[in-house]
Amino acid sequence: xNPPEQHQEQFMDPSKYLPGVSIDCVVVGFDLEExxxxxxxxxxxxxxxxxxxxxxLDEDMDQAATRILEERTGIKLPYxxxxxTFGDVNRREKNMLSLKNDTHREFxxxxxxxxxxxxxxTGYLSLVEMQNCLPTPDLMSDFCSWKPLSSLPKLLxxxxxxxxxxxxxxxxxxxxxxxxxxxxxxxxxMKEFQSLYEHILHxxxxxxxxxxxxxxLNFLDRQExxxxxxxxxxxxxxxxxxxxxxxxxxxxxxxxx
Amino acid sequence: xNPPEQHQEQFMDPSKYLPGVSIDCVVVGFDLEExxxxxxxxxxxxxxxxxxxxxxLDEDMDQAATRILEERTGIKLPYxxxxxTFGDVNRREKNMLSLKNDTHREFxxxxxxxxxxxxxxTGYLSLVEMQNCLPTPDLMSDFCSWKPLSSLPKLLxxxxxxxxxxxxxxxxxxxxxxxxxxxxxxxxxMKEFQSLYEHILHxxxxxxxxxxxxxxLNFLDRQExxxxxxxxxxxxxxxxxxxxxxxxxxxxxxxxx
Numbered sequence: 286x287n288p289p290e291q292h293q294e295q296f297m298d299p300s301k302y303l304p305g306v307s308i309d310c311v312v313v314g315f316d317l318e319e320x321x322x323x324x325x326x327x328x329x330x331x332x333x334x335x336x337x338x339x340x341x342l343d344e345d346m347d348q349a350a351t352r353i354l355e356e357r358t359g360i361k362l363p364y365x366x367x368x369x370t371f372g373d374v375n376r377r378e379k380n381m382l383s384l385k386n387d388t389h390r391e392f393x394x395x396x397x398x399x400x401x402x403x404x405x406x407t408g409y410l411s412l413v414e415m416q417n418c419l420p421t422p423d424l425m426s427d428f429c430s431w432k433p434l435s436s437l438p439k440l441l442x443x444x445x446x447x448x449x450x451x452x453x454x455x456x457x458x459x460x461x462x463x464x465x466x467x468x469x470x471x472x473x474x475m476k477e478f479q480s481l482y483e484h485i486l487h488x489x490x491x492x493x494x495x496x497x498x499x500x501x502l503n504f505l506d507r508q509e510x511x512x513x514x515x516x517x518x519x520x521x522x523x524x525x526x527x528x529x530x531x532x533x534x535x536x537x538x539x540x541x542x
Numbered sequence: 543x544n545p546p547e548q549h550q551e552q553f554m555d556p557s558k559y560l561p562g563v564s565i566d567c568v569v570v571g572f573d574l575e576e577x578x579x580x581x582x583x584x585x586x587x588x589x590x591x592x593x594x595x596x597x598x599l600d601e602d603m604d605q606a607a608t609r610i611l612e613e614r615t616g617i618k619l620p621y622x623x624x625x626x627t628f629g630d631v632n633r634r635e636k637n638m639l640s641l642k643n644d645t646h647r648e649f650x651x652x653x654x655x656x657x658x659x660x661x662x663x664t665g666y667l668s669l670v671e672m673q674n675c676l677p678t679p680d681l682m683s684d685f686c687s688w689k690p691l692s693s694l695p696k697l698l699x700x701x702x703x704x705x706x707x708x709x710x711x712x713x714x715x716x717x718x719x720x721x722x723x724x725x726x727x728x729x730x731x732m733k734e735f736q737s738l739y740e741h742i743l744h745x746x747x748x749x750x751x752x753x754x755x756x757x758x759l760n761f762l763d764r765q766e767x768x769x770x771x772x773x774x775x776x777x778x779x780x781x782x783x784x785x786x787x788x789x790x791x792x793x794x795x796x797x798x799x
Contacts, residue, residue, distance in 0.1 A: 305562055306629075306662050346629020346662060370627040370664045372563075372603020405563050405603060405664075407627045457718055457794065537714065541796055 299399035302339040307406040308350050309337040309371075309444065311451035312358065313434075314415035315468040317477050320434040320484045321415060322448055323357065325426035327441065330383060333432070334441040335448070336423070337406070350409040357429060359419030363411045364467045368454040369447075372405045376443040392425065410451045412467035434484075455485055460538040466530055472508055472522040475499070482542070490542050498540055504530040556656035559596040564663040565607050566594040566628075566701065568708035569615065570691075571672035572725040574734050577691040577741045578672060579705055580614065582683035584698065587640060590689070591698040592705070593680070594663070607666040614686060616676030620668045621724045625711040626704075629662040633700040649682065667708045669724035691741075712742055717795040723787055729765055729779040732756070739799070747799050755797055761787040 312323035324333040336357040340349040347365070354363045382389050393400060420429035432438060437448065455462065459482070468481055479495045499505060504526050510519040533539075569580035581590040593614040597606040604622070611620045639646050650657060677686035689695060694705065712719065716739070725738055736752045756762060761783050767776040790796075 303562060303660065303662070305560060340629065340662075342660070343631055345631050346627065349629075367627060369624060370603065372597065372606075372664070374600055374602050403560060403599070405560070405597075405662075407629070407662075457715075461714055539798055541798075 299396055301341055302399070303342060304399065305402045305404055306346075307337055307339055307404045308346070308353055308409060309335045309406050309447050310350065310354055310357070310365075310409045310411055311335060311368075311448055312354065312363075312411045312413055312418075313451075313455070313468070314413055314418065314431055315481050315484070316415055316431075317470075317473075317480065321431040322434055322437060323413075323418070323420060324430065324432050324438070324440070325357075325422055326428040326430075327382065327425060328389065328427045330389075331439060332380060332382070332441055333438045333444075334426070335444045336429070338423075346407060350407075354409070354411055357421055357423065358411075358413060359421065360413055360417055363413050364463060365409050365411050366462065368408050368410045369450050370405060370407045371443060371447060371450075373443070374403065376406075377404065379443070380439060380441050380445075382441070389425075406447075408447050408451060410454060412462065412464065414468065414470065416470070452485075456487065459485055460540055461534060463531065463534050466525045466527065469525075472524050474511055474520045474522060476520060478523065482540075486542055488542070495542075502533060502538060502540065504533055504538075556653055558598055559656070560599060561656065562659045562661055563603075564594055564596055564661045565603070565610055565666060566592045566663050566704050567607065567611055567614070567622075567666045567668055568592060568625075568705055569611065569620075569668045569670055569675075570708075570712065570725070571670055571675065571688055572738050572741070573672055573688075574727075574730075574737070578688035579691055579694060580670075580675070580677060581687065581689050581695070581697070582614075582679055583685040583687075584639065584682055585646065585684045587646075588696060589637060589639070589698055590695045590701075591683070592701045593686070595680075603664060607664075611666070611668055614678055614680065615668075615670060616678065617670055617674060620670050621720060622666050622668050623719065625665050625667045626707050627662060627664045628700060628704060628707075630700070631660065633663075634661065636700070637696060637698050637702075639698070646682075663704075665704050665708060667711060669719065669721065671725065671727065673727070709742075713744065716742055717797055718791060720788065720791050723782045723784065726782075729781050731768055731777045731779060733777060735780065739797075743799055745799070752799075759790060759795060759797065761790055 314321045323336060325336060326333050336353060338353040340346055350365055351362065354365060355361060415431060422429040464485065465478060469478065475496050479490055479492065483490055505523045506526050508522040508524055511522050571578045580593060582593060583590050593610060595610040597603055607622055608619065611622060612618060672688060679686040721742065722735060726735065732753050736747055736749065740747055762780045763783050765779040765781055768779050
């Protein structure tokens with residue numbers, strides 16, 4: 286089954302969806318160098334948007350978010366957490382579609398009764414391993430790709446604000462979300478783990494301190510050394526003890542930088 | 543201006559409100575002994591509900607929550623934080639109104655086109671000083687009062703779940719919410735402060751440890767001793783250094799029990 290086709294088919298009948306409510310997903314990935322956000326490029330516009338969609342009449346909102354994310358990323362049961370609902374009256378009054386091109390005009394004319402309503406949108410934050418992800422455009426977009434958080438393109442409506450709120454949420458909830466296990470590959474160096482935290486917390490961390498605190502929490506299993514030129518300088522690789530890590534995330538890891 | 547009349551008048555015209563979305567407020571208070579939740583008793587039913595309402599077409603969702611809270615508590619600009627949006631299909635399929643009595647039947651007949659829709663509801667958590675609050679019933683209720691969290695009555699729909707999610711949120715966000723300053727009176731003893739934390743965190747805390755950690759955070763101003771029979775045993779009263787406290791809450795107090 287082709288995910289975009291499936292979405293397209295479903296969207297053809299707006300009467301199947303709850304009016305006035307939508308879902309926007311901030312999908313975060315980490316390439317060991319910087320954080321990325323999954324974005325869709327609107328057809329024929331210099332404007333990008335978050336993956337999102339609507340809620341079927343007989344579908345729980347969380348199910349809808351899972352479905353939308355699966356369609357856009359190919360990832361089954363991605364880690365998802367609702368973080369905020371955006372309900373300002375004028376939240377769609379900036380960075381609007383130009384409707385200069387036929388594609389959008391046709392689309393919006395056809396669905397105007399549904400799309401012109403005021404929408405309240407619930408934001409979901411998803412943390413995924415970029416390498417497991419198959420970015421897939423939707424009906425309104427011609428491209429789906431990862432963009433570095435540090436240099437995001439112009440985003441539709443209030444989507445930039447939605448990203449910022451999501452990142453603030455992630456920062457303040459770093460002890461309560463499976464950040465490491467969701468964003469890092471199976472094996473990683475302490476430096477990479479620290480780099481992930483530095484990017485999320487937006488500050489440099491002391492290397493010795495970070496390593497000491499994290500090892501003390503006892504959720505890291507030390508693996509072999511990373512293969513590099515000089516064996517004696519090679520850093521150890523680590524992996525997560527999944528059970529222990531998930532238990533800690535449940536009650537709060539308790540890491541303080 | 544009489545808040546319930548105002549609400550009643552506005553509600554008379556459902557076309558003024560966004561369809562299908564609502565707001566439910568979990569208002570938490572502390573009487574130095576236990577946590578309380580502000581509830582409304584539905585007319586002629588053994589069923590209580592959270593204060594809630596709908597969003598005017600030209601109103602931001604946060605404004606709507608503030609308005610609803612002001613109407614129910616008389617408190618101007620209460621501390622409010624959105625914590626979750628509830629979007630399950632069957633969230634209103636339990637603990638429904640009986641419609642046995644005329645009041646509700648009339649009410650629901652009149653507004654059935656609006657009320658019978660599937661509703662997605664955004665939960666707001668508010669922390670208020672109980673003594674500053676003027677509980678005020680709304681159109682569907684004949685009583686508004688504080689009920690101890692430990693023995694809540696039967697609640698409408700999924701409102702019990704909404705309370706539980708709010709309390710879990712408060713527990714996990716205790717370092718990021720102005721818990722003390724919002725819920726305690728102006729002056730309080732260390733024991734009362736500790737008791738508040740114990741009720742929120744749902745566990746006993748060591749007295750010496752709690753005091754030491756909180757004093758070290760440097761947001762408490764020591765006041766005079768509490769007047770009791772024996773002056774030498776009287777505990778000190780404390781108040782919050784508002785500026786310092788708010789700064790800390792902003793970046794996370796960093797209290798770990």
